[in-house]
Amino acid sequence: MIRDITIGQYYPAQSRIHRLDPRVKIVCTLLFLVSLFIQNSLLGYVIATIYLGTVIRLSKVPLKYIVKGLKPIVILLLFTVVMNLFLTRNGDTLVHFWIFTITEGGLRTSVFMAIRLMYLVAGSSIMTFTTSPNGLTDGMEKLLHPLNKLNVPVHEVAMMMSIALRFIPILLEETDKIMKAQQARGADFESGNIIQRAKAMVPILVPLFVSAFRRANDLAMAMESRCYHGGEGRTKMKPLRYKGRDRIAYILTLIYLVVIFVVGRFVPFKLWIF
Amino acid sequence: MSIALEHVSYVYSPGTAYEKHALKDVSFEIPQGQFVGIIGHTGSGKSTLIQHLNGLVRATSGKVLYEGKNIYDEGYNMRALRSQVGLVFQYPEYQLFEVDVLSDVCFGPKNQGLSPEECEKNAREALELVGFPEKYYKQSPFELSGGQKRRVAIAGVLAMKPKVLILDEPTAGLDPKGRDEILDQVEKLHKETGMTVILVSHSMEDIARYVERIIVMNHGEKMLDGTPKEVFRHYKELEEVGLAAPQVTYVMHDLKERGFDVSPDATTIEEAADEIMRSFRG
Numbered sequence: 001m002i003r004d005i006t007i008g009q010y011y012p013a014q015s016r017i018h019r020l021d022p023r024v025k026i027v028c029t030l031l032f033l034v035s036l037f038i039q040n041s042l043l044g045y046v047i048a049t050i051y052l053g054t055v056i057r058l059s060k061v062p063l064k065y066i067v068k069g070l071k072p073i074v075i076l077l078l079f080t081v082v083m084n085l086f087l088t089r090n091g092d093t094l095v096h097f098w099i100f101t102i103t104e105g106g107l108r109t110s111v112f113m114a115i116r117l118m119y120l121v122a123g124s125s126i127m128t129f130t131t132s133p134n135g136l137t138d139g140m141e142k143l144l145h146p147l148n149k150l151n152v153p154v155h156e157v158a159m160m161m162s163i164a165l166r167f168i169p170i171l172l173e174e175t176d177k178i179m180k181a182q183q184a185r186g187a188d189f190e191s192g193n194i195i196q197r198a199k200a201m202v203p204i205l206v207p208l209f210v211s212a213f214r215r216a217n218d219l220a221m222a223m224e225s226r227c228y229h230g231g232e233g234r235t236k237m238k239p240l241r242y243k244g245r246d247r248i249a250y251i252l253t254l255i256y257l258v259v260i261f262v263v264g265r266f267v268p269f270k271l272w273i274f
Numbered sequence: 275m276s277i278a279l280e281h282v283s284y285v286y287s288p289g290t291a292y293e294k295h296a297l298k299d300v301s302f303e304i305p306q307g308q309f310v311g312i313i314g315h316t317g318s319g320k321s322t323l324i325q326h327l328n329g330l331v332r333a334t335s336g337k338v339l340y341e342g343k344n345i346y347d348e349g350y351n352m353r354a355l356r357s358q359v360g361l362v363f364q365y366p367e368y369q370l371f372e373v374d375v376l377s378d379v380c381f382g383p384k385n386q387g388l389s390p391e392e393c394e395k396n397a398r399e400a401l402e403l404v405g406f407p408e409k410y411y412k413q414s415p416f417e418l419s420g421g422q423k424r425r426v427a428i429a430g431v432l433a434m435k436p437k438v439l440i441l442d443e444p445t446a447g448l449d450p451k452g453r454d455e456i457l458d459q460v461e462k463l464h465k466e467t468g469m470t471v472i473l474v475s476h477s478m479e480d481i482a483r484y485v486e487r488i489i490v491m492n493h494g495e496k497m498l499d500g501t502p503k504e505v506f507r508h509y510k511e512l513e514e515v516g517l518a519a520p521q522v523t524y525v526m527h528d529l530k531e532r533g534f535d536v537s538p539d540a541t542t543i544e545e546a547a548d549e550i551m552r553s554f555r556g
Contacts, residue, residue, distance in 0.1 A: 180330045181369040184361040185430060186353055186385030203381065206371035210416065 022139025039264025155231025
């Protein structure tokens with residue numbers, strides 16, 4: 001049950017997207033997110049769909065996984081759509097009953113907003129699906145490296161991030177185990193009012209915290225005994241280096257960005273109200 | 275009065291990249307009062323198997339019968355089942371959470387809905403059964419040594435007065451002395467209370483010394499099932515799947531091969547010694 005959370009999960013596969021340098025994936029994801037906001041037209045979204053669809057296809061991540069990743073935002077999505085649909089008053093009225101009015105502008109905004117939100121999540125989840133957590137933090141560290149000059153401890157932050165990410169599955173598993181162990185002793189997490197349920201969490205949380213501290217302590221010890229001393233002068237076993245395919249990915253994404261900007265903004269194409 | 279599994283299969287994360295068949299068509303019956311050992315190497319499905327016995331994990335297909343009733347039937351009281359079938363997990367000391375030992379052991383009986391007096395009575399009995407010294411009853415469980423923590427955790431399950439006790443690797447990470455103490459304690463418990471004990475382990479030596487019956491698991495399937503003597507006769511097959519018979523079995527087989535008149539069925543050192551002495555005398 002707890003294991004079924006897919007958001008931010010890595011999907012192991014061999015694909016062109018998996019093999020890209022993590023930095024490329026981070027930057028291109030950002031560019032993709034930007035591309036969704038610099039235009040607002042039907043043609044623009046068609047181009048974004050083609051780009052996203054191609055990336056998903058290339059990544060070999062089943063579409064089912066990406067759709068599953070959208071589940072957590074369903075409520076937010078509905079809320080946005082409903083709000084935009086009924087509260088935007090712009091252009092001709094399409095439907096009017098009782099106190100509700102749907103205008104052309106409202107329909108347009110809510111549909112585009114929904115697409116934007118879904119593509120935002122799908123775009124970033126394709127990045128996490130195809131990049132291992134370690135790769136992500138490595139890429140982040142390298143990208144943010146210039147901040148070192150401003151006395152930002154980039155390496156330390158990256159290390160903390162990768163440790164935190166590494167601990168998520170461990171702690172989930174641990175929680176699962178402790179829950180089962182307490183259930184075996186007759187604990188009941190499913191019934192009772194909210195206070196009783198909160199109280200029922202104590203037998204899970206106390207051992208979980210104890211074990212988290214124990215693990216943190218062990219890890220610190222293991223790192224120190226291997227002479228870890230922070231980022232200064234530290235070399236990498238697999239340093240990130242751009243290869244031909246990374247440059248091609250950058251170029252393609254930049255072309256995409258320019259095309260979507262020009263077409264989305266300056267080509268006056270309209271289908272009905274969209 | 276028994277636990278039975280009928281064609282139980284279990285699949286982890288079905289339909290995803292991580293799909294894994296943890297159990298494949300496993301069937302057996304354990305009558306009340308038996309001392310059973312389940313062995314298999316890491317990842318053979320032992321731990322998943324025993325979590326089926328008290329309903330913590332639901333089989334993908336197949337049935338689990340406790341005292342003849344299917345535990346997956348609608349309206350079956352799972353919590354009642356869990357207080358009858360006590361399960362002690364691996365490294366159980368990591369579930370301790372209360373301020374002192376006694377209240378931690380009381381957690382189980384309290385969940386059964388007993389009065390505070392009864393809870394304490396059961397808890398004290400359980401702590402006594404595992405041989406935990408009374409002077410530490412009011413101490414924080416986090417300040418105890420590893421072996422003592424484990425006793426407290428086992429007592430936490432015993433305090434619910436289960437009819438079946440399942441122990442998952444109860445000796446993992448303990449020194450030889452702690453290991454013998456815990457296992458002797460469990461054997462004593464089995465003899466005195468007549469409860470069914472299911473001991474999960476990957477140490478053949480541990481298992482051979484105590485149990486009446488061994489179930490060998492391999493890749494999620496039941497490979498062998500029988501008395502220790504019967505099972506260890508297949509020592510070559512056991513080796514193939516990464517397990518081994520107790521060392522004495524090898525010694526006895528070697529002796530027999532070199533022409534000594536001994537039966538190679540001995541599973542414990544004592545039996546082996548008797549057998550060798552007999553052959554010399556005879």
